[in-house]
Amino acid sequence: MSSQKLTVAVLGTGIMGAGMARNLAAAGHDVRAWNRTIARAQPLADAGVQVTADPAAAVTGADVVLTMLLDGPAVLDVMRTAGPALTRGAVWVQSSTVGPDAQSELAAVAAAGGLLFLDAPVLGTKAPAESGQLTVLVAGPAAARALAGPVFEAIGSKVIHVGDDGDGGAASALKLVLNSWVLAITNAAGEVMALAKGLGVDPDRFFEAIEGGPMDTPYLRLKASAIRAGDYSPSFTVEGALKDLTLIVDAAERRGVRLDVAAAGAERFRRALDQGHGGDDMAAAYFASFPG
Ligand code: NAP
Numbered sequence: 001m002s003s004q005k006l007t008v009a010v011l012g013t014g015i016m017g018a019g020m021a022r023n024l025a026a027a028g029h030d031v032r033a034w035n036r037t038i039a040r041a042q043p044l045a046d047a048g049v050q051v052t053a054d055p056a057a058a059v060t061g062a063d064v065v066l067t068m069l070l071d072g073p074a075v076l077d078v079m080r081t082a083g084p085a086l087t088r089g090a091v092w093v094q095s096s097t098v099g100p101d102a103q104s105e106l107a108a109v110a111a112a113g114g115l116l117f118l119d120a121p122v123l124g125t126k127a128p129a130e131s132g133q134l135t136v137l138v139a140g141p142a143a144a145r146a147l148a149g150p151v152f153e154a155i156g157s158k159v160i161h162v163g164d165d166g167d168g169g170a171a172s173a174l175k176l177v178l179n180s181w182v183l184a185i186t187n188a189a190g191e192v193m194a195l196a197k198g199l200g201v202d203p204d205r206f207f208e209a210i211e212g213g214p215m216d217t218p219y220l221r222l223k224a225s226a227i228r229a230g231d232y233s234p235s236f237t238v239e240g241a242l243k244d245l246t247l248i249v250d251a252a253e254r255r256g257v258r259l260d261v262a263a264a265g266a267e268r269f270r271r272a273l274d275q276g277h278g279g280d281d282m283a284a285a286y287f288a289s290f291p292g
Contacts, residue, residue, distance in 0.1 A: 004150045005029055009062035011055055011078050012096065013041040015234060016122070017068035019129035020095075020155045022047045024066075026132075027154035034058040056085035064151050065115070066093045071243050072102035079109050088114030091147045095120050095136075097240075099176055099247035100169025101254065107167035116144035117166045121175035122156065125235040133157045137174050140166030176251055179244045180262055182219065186241070186282050187265040189223035194289035203228060223283045232280035241282040242269035 006029045010021040013035040021044050025031045031049045034057070035041035041051045052058040059065050059082045069075050075096050092115040094106060103119060110117035118140035128134050134156040138145060141164055152159050163170040196203050203224065210216045226232065245266035252259045268288040275292040277284040 006063040006150055007032070007061055008151060009034070009055075009058040009065045010049075011035075011058060011065065011067045011082070012069035012074075013044060014068065014070075015126050015236070016095075016129045017066075018044060019126065019131075020066065020068060020134075021049050022130070023132040024151065024154045025049050027150070029150070029154065032058040032062065055079075055082035058082070059087070059090075060085045061087060062090055063087075064091045064093055064148055066151065067096050069096045070240065071096065072098035072106070075102075076105055076109060079106075079113075083109070083113055086113040086115060089116070091116045091118060091144045093118050093120045093148050093151060095122050097121050097175055097179065097244055097247070098172060099251050100173040101247075101251055103167055103169035103172060116141065116147070118144050118148055119162075119166045119169055119171040120148070120152075121172055123175070123178055124156075127235070128157075129155070135160060137162055137171040139163040139168065139171040173251075176244070176248050180248050180259070183241055183245055183248075183265055183282070184261055185217065185219045186223050187261075187268055187285055189220045190227065190268070190283065190286035191289060192220070193224055193227045193286055198289075226281060226283040227286045232277070232284045234279060234281040236282050237279055238269050238272045238282050238284055239278040241285070242266060242273055245269060 008024050008029045008031050010017055010033040013021055013033050021031050021033045025048045032052050033041050033044050033049045034052045034055045045051050055078050067075050092110050107117055118138055120136055120138045122134040122136050124134040135158040136152045136156040137160050139162040162174055245262050249259055249263050268285045271288040272285045275287055
């Protein structure tokens with residue numbers, strides 16, 4: 001446990017933010033949490049987290065503000081609402097996946113509030129968020145990184161320093177690169193399972209054939225197992241995956257890079273969303289292979 005006790009505001013206690021808030025409280029920090037749907041934050045009170053009715057109450061007097069909201073527009077909206085209550089000199093750890101192109105607007109909000117901004121998205125899903133085993137990708141000034149160190153220690157097991165400029169979006173760029181990979185595997189897993197079903201191939205024979213070889217991949221097995229078990233309890237939702245693939249395709253396009261697989265993957269997530277699977281785990285993109 002870190003010896004430095006901080007007051008930390010967690011804005012957004014969904015799948016990820018809830019686990020992060022719990023681990024911050026378990027590490028001895030004074031944690032205030034706010035969530036748009038307050039019922040989702042209330043169970044955190046059992047862990048000693050102070051649940052607040054609005055973002056301003058959460059950030060008042062906070063040394064560190066951690067945002068873990070769906071997307072860039074939600075982060076901007078919530079931080080602008082919290083604005084007048086922010087403490088000048090506090091560190092803003094922005095961990096939502098928003099992509100590098102959202103950074104300039106976020107940095108402007110940070111500058112207006114006198115905050116030290118860290119672009120700090122995380123790698124890892126629900127289970128690592130709950131066990132404090134996330135990988136934190138961080139870009140931002142050394143002084144802010146040092147102040148936020150105890151927070152990273154509580155939520156993660158690894159910190160990857162990407163640069164000293166938080167405003168440039170270097171960590172968010174790395175996060176999109178990572179997610180392009182994991183979302184490609186997820187969609188490939190769904191299509192493999194759908195094709196096997198369509199062709200009448202027993203998935204066990206597929207796994208028997210690849211076992212121990214270079215085609216075998218733990219993540220493929222994870223998502224294929226969820227599909228075979230019909231267990232779509234969310235670690236990362238279809239809605240979130242669609243948001244990320246849209247960010248990925250748009251960010252690439254702006255830089256003259258064409259991503260056909262990611263674009264097709266986004267269409268699969270969009271179809272699954274339209275079929276009513278938006279809140280299910282992204283493995284539910286499997287259903288995009290079949291008529292809704
Ligand atoms: P989630 O469970 O869907 O939570 C999303 C959060 O954003 C909830 O607190 C939600 O509030 C809030 N929100 C959405 N729209 C809002 C708005 N317009 N105004 C205010 N609040 C809003 O998602 P999550 O999986 O925790 O993801 C949170 C962030 O972490 C996302 O950027 C995601 O891409 C990223 N991330 C997720 C994972 C993962 O595996 N799950 C891993 C790494 C990074 P309500 O509860 O009221 O809807």
